[in-house]
Structure formats: C-alpha cells, structure tokens
Amino acid sequence: MEYSIDWAGEIWTSLRWLGMVSAICLVGLVVVGYLLARFTRWGRQFWNVTGSFFLGRETRVMAWGFIILLLLLSLLGVRLSVLFSYFSNDLYTSLQTVAQGLTGQGPEGQSLLEAGKSGFWHSMAVFGILATIHVGRTLIEIYVGSAFEIKWRWWLTQSASSNWMEGRAFYRNRFVDLSHQGKDAGIQPGVDNPDQRIESDITNLASSSRTLVFSSGGSSTSGVIPAVVTIVSFTKILWDLSGPMTLGGVEIPRLMVWLVLMYVLVATVVAFWIGRPLIRLNFLRERLTANFRYALVRIRDGAENVAFYRGEGVEQRGLMTRFKAVVDNFWQIVYRMLKFVGWNFSVSQLSVVFPFIVQAPRFFEGSIQLGDMTQTATAFGNVHDALSFFRNSYDDFASLRASIIRLDGLESADDKSRKLPQIDTVDRDRAVRLANVSITTPDGNQLIRSLNLSLDPGDAVVVKGRSGAGKTTLLRGLAGLWPFVDGEFSRPSGNRTLFLSQMPYIPLGDLRTAVAYPAHPDDVGDEAIKAALRQVFLPHLTERLDEEEDWAKVLSPGEQQRVAFARILLTRPEVVFMDEATSAVDEGLEYSLYSLIRTELPGTILVSVSHRSTTDQHHTEVLEITGEGDWNLRPVAT
Numbered sequence: 001m002e003y004s005i006d007w008a009g010e011i012w013t014s015l016r017w018l019g020m021v022s023a024i025c026l027v028g029l030v031v032v033g034y035l036l037a038r039f040t041r042w043g044r045q046f047w048n049v050t051g052s053f054f055l056g057r058e059t060r061v062m063a064w065g066f067i068i069l070l071l072l073l074s075l076l077g078v079r080l081s082v083l084f085s086y087f088s089n090d091l092y093t094s095l096q097t098v099a100q101g102l103t104g105q106g107p108e109g110q111s112l113l114e115a116g117k118s119g120f121w122h123s124m125a126v127f128g129i130l131a132t133i134h135v136g137r138t139l140i141e142i143y144v145g146s147a148f149e150i151k152w153r154w155w156l157t158q159s160a161s162s163n164w165m166e167g168r169a170f171y172r173n174r175f176v177d178l179s180h181q182g183k184d185a186g187i188q189p190g191v192d193n194p195d196q197r198i199e200s201d202i203t204n205l206a207s208s209s210r211t212l213v214f215s216s217g218g219s220s221t222s223g224v225i226p227a228v229v230t231i232v233s234f235t236k237i238l239w240d241l242s243g244p245m246t247l248g249g250v251e252i253p254r255l256m257v258w259l260v261l262m263y264v265l266v267a268t269v270v271a272f273w274i275g276r277p278l279i280r281l282n283f284l285r286e287r288l289t290a291n292f293r294y295a296l297v298r299i300r301d302g303a304e305n306v307a308f309y310r311g312e313g314v315e316q317r318g319l320m321t322r323f324k325a326v327v328d329n330f331w332q333i334v335y336r337m338l339k340f341v342g343w344n345f346s347v348s349q350l351s352v353v354f355p356f357i358v359q360a361p362r363f364f365e366g367s368i369q370l371g372d373m374t375q376t377a378t379a380f381g382n383v384h385d386a387l388s389f390f391r392n393s394y395d396d397f398a399s400l401r402a403s404i405i406r407l408d409g410l411e412s413a414d415d416k417s418r419k420l421p422q423i424d425t426v427d428r429d430r431a432v433r434l435a436n437v438s439i440t441t442p443d444g445n446q447l448i449r450s451l452n453l454s455l456d457p458g459d460a461v462v463v464k465g466r467s468g469a470g471k472t473t474l475l476r477g478l479a480g481l482w483p484f485v486d487g488e489f490s491r492p493s494g495n496r497t498l499f500l501s502q503m504p505y506i507p508l509g510d511l512r513t514a515v516a517y518p519a520h521p522d523d524v525g526d527e528a529i530k531a532a533l534r535q536v537f538l539p540h541l542t543e544r545l546d547e548e549e550d551w552a553k554v555l556s557p558g559e560q561q562r563v564a565f566a567r568i569l570l571t572r573p574e575v576v577f578m579d580e581a582t583s584a585v586d587e588g589l590e591y592s593l594y595s596l597i598r599t600e601l602p603g604t605i606l607v608s609v610s611h612r613s614t615t616d617q618h619h620t621e622v623l624e625i626t627g628e629g630d631w632n633l634r635p636v637a638t
C-alpha cells in the first residue's frame with residue numbers, strides 16, 4: 001500500500017518547516033503589530049498600556065523569549081494536525097484496501113489484504129508517536145503560556161498601580177475631563193472603578209492577548225497565528241485533493257477550495273455584522289458590575305452609619321437599581337449572543353456535511369479513495385475552523401478591546417492629572433511662606449484671593465470661617481491635591497510637613513501599622529509607638545499592638561483623632577496642618593492634646609482649621625476666611 005507521505009523522512013521535513021514558518025511568522029507578527037500600533041486606535045492604546053514590556057531594558061529579553069517559545073509550540077500544534085490528517089488518510093485507505101482484499105479473489109485478494117493490514121498497523125504506530133508529541137506539546141504550551149501570562153500581569157499591575165500612585169493621581173484624576181475617551185465605541189467617558197481596571201482588565205488583557213495570538217492549549221486553531229498557518233497548510237492539502245467540478249454546466253477547477261473560502265467569508269462578514277454591538281455591551285457589563293460591587297462595599301464600609309439611620313430600605317432599593325442595570329445589560333448580551341451563536345452554530349453544523357456533499361460525486365466515480373475523501377473532510381474542517389476563529393472569537397476580541405480602552409483610559413487620566421496645575425512649592429527649612437495664594441472651586445467661584453502668610457518656628461495659626469468657606473480646600477491646595485490654585489508656597493520638604501485630615505486614615509493590618517502610618521512600623525519601633533500612645537491618653541491600646549482588626553471601625557472617632565496626634569509625636573514634623581483634628585474629643589482632652597504638642601514640639605509651626613473658639617488659645621494668629629475670596633489675619637485676642 002502506498003502511504004500519503006514519506007513518514008520516515010517526515011521528522012526532518014517537519015523541523016525544516018517549523019524553522020522556516022516560525023521565522024516568517026515572527027517577522028509577520030512584528031510587522032502587523034507595528035502597523036496596528038501605528039494605524040489603529042486600539043493598537044495605539046494597547047501599545048500605550050504595555051509597549052514598554054516588550055521594549056523595556058529589563059523585560060524585553062524575557063518577553064520575546066516567551067513569544068518565540070509560544071510561537072514554536074503553537075506552530076508545532078498546526079504541524080501535528082496536518083500530520084494527523086495524513087495519518088487518517090492512510091488509516092482509511094488501509095481499511096479500504098483490507099475491505100477490497102476480503103472481497104477480492106485468489107492471490108491478488110490475499111496480497112491486498114496483507115498490504116491493507118500492514119498499512120493499518122503502520123498507521124497505528126504513526127498515531128502512537130504523533131499522539132505522544134501532541135500530549136507533551138499541549139502540556140508544555142499550557143505551562144509556558146501561563147508563565148508568560150503571570151509575568152506580563154505582574155509587570156502590568158506594577159506599571160498601572162505605580163502610575164496610579166505617582167503624583168497622587170489616585171486623588172487628582174477625579175479632576176480630569178476624559179470626554180473624548182471611548183467615544184468611537186459609544187462608550188461613556190470617565191475613570192470609574194480604577195480597582196477593577198487594575199485587577200480584572202489587566203488579567204483579561206494578558207490572558208486574552210495570549211490566547212488570541214497563540215493557541216490556548218489543546219486546539220490548534222484558537223489563535224491568530226495558528227489560524228493563519230492552518231489556513232495556508234490545509235488549503236494546500238485541499239488544493240491537491242480537489243478536482244474540477246461542474247456547476248450549472250460550467251467546469252470549475254479546484255472548486256472545493258473556492259467553495260470553502262466563499263462559505264467562510266460570507267459567514268464571517270455576517271457574524272461581524274451581528275456581533276458588533278457586543279463591544280459596547282461588554283464594556284458596559286464591566287462598568288455596571290463594578291458599580292454594583294462598589295455599592296455593596298460602600299454599605300459594608302458604612303455599616304454602622306446605615307444601621308443607625310435604619311437606611312436598609314433605601315440601600316436595598318439602591319442595590320437593586322444598580323443590579324437591575326446589570327440584569328438589563330445581561331439580557332441585551334443574551335439576545336445578541338443568541339443571534340451571534342445561532343448564526344455561528346448553524347454555519348458550523350452545515351460545514352460537517354458540506355465537504356462530503358461536494359466530494360461525493362468524485363468518490364462515486366472512483367476517482368478518489370476513501371482516505372482522500374476523509375482527508376478532504378478533515379482539511380475542510382480545519383480550514384473552516386481556522387477561518388471561523390475570527391468569527392467565533394469576535395466577542396473575545398470585543399472584551400479585550402474594552403479592557404484595552406479601560407486601561408488606556410486610566411493611564412491617560414493618570415498622566416493628565418499630573419499635568420494639572422499645582423501650587424508652586426519651594427523647599428525651605430523651618431518656615432512657611434504663602435505668597436499670593438488664590439483658590440477657586442472647579443466652577444470658578446473664588447474661595448481665597450491673594451493670601452499672604454509668613455510663619456516662623458513656634459508660630460501657630462487657626463483658620464476660621466463659615467462652613468463651605470474653603471478652609472479644607474485651602475489645605476488641599478497647599479498639599480498639592482487641588483488643581484484650581486495659584487501662587488507660591490514655601491515649606492519644609494517631605495514628611496517634615498504633615499497634613500492631617502479630620503478623620504485620620506487607618507490602614508488595614510495590626511495596630512502598630514495603624515499608629516505608625518505613613519511610616520513603616522519597623523522604622524519607628526514598638527517602644528516609641530507605646531510611649532506615643534501613652535502620651536495621647538491611649539494607654540489601654542499599648543498591649544494590643546499585635547492585634548489585626550478593622551481599626552477604623554473599632555476605635556471611636558475621638559480615639560482615632562488621638563492616634564493622629566500620636567503620629568505627630570512619632571514623626572516630629574516642622575510644620576503640621578490640621579483640619580478639625582480635635583472635633584471628636586471634648587474640650588478638656590483638646591486642651592491636653594494641644595498642650596502636649598506645644599510642649600513636646602515647641603518649634604513646630606501649627607496651622608489648624610477649627611470651628612471651636614476653645615482652640616484659639618493654643619495659637620498666635622487667626623486667619624479668617626470671610627467669603628468671596630476675602631480674608632483677614634489678626635492676632636489671637638488674649
């Protein structure tokens with residue numbers, strides 16, 4: 001029996017093929033990647049988010065090493081499926097030969113039978129080798145692909161989170177207008193849910209990009225590269241196996257090849273047309289589910305307040321309103337998917353019998369063997385699956401694109417927030433100077449106009465004014481958070497100037513971490529922490545430094561404000577700005593805390609925002625913000 005290919009020499013043929021095709025694919029990948037990054041919007045966004053991973057000095061060797069390895073593995077997958085199709089050709093031809101031998105007469109029948117049998121066992125041996133390589137390749141690909149994904153995710157997470165932190169972008173990006181973002185996809189602007197962008201969009205970006213470009217394990221037609229190579233390889237097989245056929249009286253050569261191409265082309269165009277709205281719907285799904293999750297987290301965070309207000313009813317209604325948006329979007333996706341999957345599934349079903357119908361007349365004529373017939377079906381199936389990959393994975397592309405838009409949106413909001421105006425800050429030792437500091441609200445209302453202030457060691461100013469006058473915003477402006485600000489601010493650099501908000505931020509972790517914040521507890525030491533706690537009248541907490549609790553919920557507001565004073569003692573800053581830092585303690589305790597700071601840190605400059613007149617006695621001057629941008633500075637009345 002004659003085999004469809006020379007199996008003995010196949011290992012060298014395959015290795016040569018692998019080397020040549022991977023070189024071509026690598027060049028193709030780079031060229032196509034460059035063109036996409038240059039000429040498409042999403043390509044530019046993708047490159048903006050992750051380009052440095054592929055070109056950065058520290059990661060590029062590793063990244064391209066993985067890419068080449070994944071390319072080789074996925075091309076080996078394609079090669080194996082080509083070889084499997086030749087194996088199946090040989091198997092069926094051997095069975096046909098056996099059948100002919102059994103029905104044949106005399107020695108000719110006997111020799112056909114023997115040839116068929118040996119062909120059958122040869123096919124089994126070939127299968128054994130191919131299947132072993134196939135299993136090994138699949139496992140290695142899963143491992144290498146996962147390792148690549150996790151390295152990429154690590155890099156992306158580090159890059160996105162440090163970009164989010166840098167220049168306090170996590171706060172200031174709320175002032176960035178992103179009205180142009182995602183307009184082309186009908187997507188709402190804004191930087192909602194950065195947490196979700198940094199976590200799930202990055203995961204999706206890394207895993208979808210890998211599986212869409214290379215194969216995802218088992219299937220050899222599940223990535224762009226193997227799909228394209230499969231199309232080329234199997235089209236050649238189809239080309240060799242297909243003969244001329246008459247259609248409507250006209251003889252068309254290689255009809256099979258043209259038919260499969262047309263068949264899939266029409267199916268793909270229709271599928272893209274049906275699937276297009278999925279991009280926007282997927283983007284919305286991410287946003288709506290994140291909004292819903294955030295609402296749940298808000299209730300958890302504000303549990304005590306909600307419970308005091310008996311706000312369960314309104315919270316429940318709020319939750320269900322948000323969840324209804326999730327459900328509405330879900331149904332829109334389901335209706336769209338029904339059309340999309342319905343179309344794709346019908347096309348795939350028809351493709352099972354399509355090659356048989358087309359090849360049957362030639363088989364009935366005897367011009368092709370059973371093996372050729374089944375190999376045609378396999379080749380058709382492979383070309384069809386590979387071409388259909390683009391159609392079937394349209395929703396994966398859609399969700400990848402949504403993730404790219406969201407990550408790029410976060411990145412550009414972060415970048416823009418760093419370009420927003422800030423107060424001009426000048427480092428200066430042991431003194432504070434404000435020169436012509438003006439502050440407005442985002443809609444342009446003047447809160448403070450041309451404020452000048454000069455403070456030397458030991459000076460203390462209390463800032464007063466009606467609610468909404470702009471006291472907190474002044475501190476925001478000086479801390480570099482508020483962009484609607486003008487003027488010059490000189491102060492000691494770094495942590496030598498401390499800003500304390502009304503409710504101190506309490507990080508997760510043990511009490512030691514909470515008290516030492518923003519310093520690292522190891523840098524401060526337990527003894528210092530305990531001494532500071534005793535000084536701010538929290539001796540009962542000194543034994544609980546190891547306890548991990550949600551301390552923001554355990555400590556009373558007054559205790560939390562005392563923790564803030566402990567931080568002042570630990571940091572020993574040259575300047576402290578405090579925003580109603582004693583609003584939750586009684587007047588006696590307020591007196592003790594201020595006296596403590598004044599005696600422990602006599603040279604420290606204090607700027608306190610306060611509504612209480614009892615605070616005045618600890619300060620030397622009063623800065624009164626009187627509205628419409630006006631202010632006055634006077635000594636504290638004795």
Ligand SMILES: Nc1ncnc2c1ncn2[C@@H]1O[C@H](COP(=O)(O)OP(=O)(O)OP(=O)(O)O)[C@@H](O)[C@H]1O
Pocket residue numbers: 441442443447465466467468469470471472473474
């Ligand atoms: N992110 C923001 N966007 C728009 N307006 C804001 C924003 N933050 C504050 N404002 C407005 O700026 C004004 C000043 O607010 P600010 O919090 O500084 O007042 P305040 O003097 O500290 O008031 P209070 O004594 O009640 O704490 C208010 O009218 C407030 O509504």
